Amino acid sequence: MQALLHTIATMELPTDAQRLFHGRGGLHPGCEQWALDLYPPVWVLTSFAPVDAASLDTIGTALAARWAQLVPKQPLNWVFQCRAEGHAETRLMAGAVPEPHVVSEDGTQYKVHVLRGQNHGLFLDMAEGRRWVRAHVAAHPKTYAFKVLNLFAYTCAFSVVALQAGAKQVVNVDMGQGALAIGQQNHRLNGFNTGASFLAHDIFKTWGKITRGGPYDLIVLDPPSYQKGSFVATKDYARLVRRLPELLAPGGHALVCLNAPELDTTFLQTHMQEQAPELTLVQRLPNPPAFADVAPERALKVLVYRAPELATL
Incomplete structure (x- = not known):
């Protein structure tokens, strides 16, 4: 999990929707289960294996600490999604998700839905x-x-x-x-x-x-x-x-x-x-x-x- 925590601790704040951490690519041994995406203003953490509460607490604490440095006056919004076989779930962990939730990419706007289903509306x-x-x-x-x-x-x-x-x-x-x-x-x-x-x-x-x-x-x-x-x-x-x-x-x-x-x-x-x-x-x-x-x-x-x-x- 250390590579994911390092990414969180050093990341900047993008304005467009994008992926920040791609453990599934195999470039971070031991972190293959993890992906971290930003659909502003909501972070979406995805795991492809079951996760214990202590691990989620550690990642949530890291997100909160970095968010407080980047935008100290704004609340942290983040969602956890588990895609492990037999353990599928989506949970709002902190903050809120706007409705409608609209994100941008290269100046184009898209409606997304990070609390519903595995596909969020924009690949x-x-x-x-x-x-x-x-x-x-x-x-x-x-x-x-x-x-x-x-x-x-x-x-x-x-x-x-x-x-x-x-x-x-x-x-x-x-x-x-x-x-x-x-x-x-x-x-x-x-x-x-x-x-x-x-x-x-x-x-x-x-x-x-x-x-x-x-x-x-x-x-x-x-x-x-x-x-x-x-x-x-x-x-x-x-x-x-x-x-x-x-x-x-x-x-x-x-x-x-x-x-x-x-x-x-x-x-x-x-x-x-x-x-x-x-x-x-x-x-x-x-x-x-x-x-x-x-x-x-x-x-x-x-x-x-x-x-x-x-x-x-």
Whole structure:
């Protein structure tokens, strides 16, 4: 636990939502169970193993001491979440959580919910993916009607940054009506009342509607690695990526993502080579430095692919 306590004792106060300690990356032996995130003004401590009360007291004391140094006149707000098998719980340990709870990243606002469920409304490890989308869309002329397809959209963070960067239309598709409802709120938080559509459908049963809305200049694929009844990467990724060539505009790009420690980059590349051989691998995006991993192939994988341009005579 010492590496976590050292991080707390020396950390500065970020203004954006981000991870401060990533024990799961294996770079801090003995701290593999711990993660510490800040969703201002709330700290979220996560453990992937059972925790005794004394350990929580030690960490809480360290947080309180550092918080008193950083912002002496503000109360400490922190939440503990345990994700150990058979010991799942979420607890408010001190202070309060604002409602609504809105955080920022690179000037964009997102609604989060740190006391409800394991996913908080914004995946912090995908920050570089959102930055790439922003830069990629912004690089196109504003007169160009840039169209984005956001599959497994969750709370639509990619959609918001694409519109901010100048996209003219984004189609968000996700089975979760609740997540899409938060996505609509995220759009309104950032001043967008038009430009995005929200389809609460099973992607594999909606290809006709999705295809009719294309072709798309950018497609984001960010599915869960395993979600029973919805998507299982080992079974479903191939039938997902085989649709890319017919959905992409000439020269269009696909952001192909997977967060499954047991599946490496070769898994994605093999599926792309077999199912969409005409698409070319451009790069693998880096993960945020806070998510550094001793075994990069276990970490989040985000690959950029490009469709061929139209052939010229």
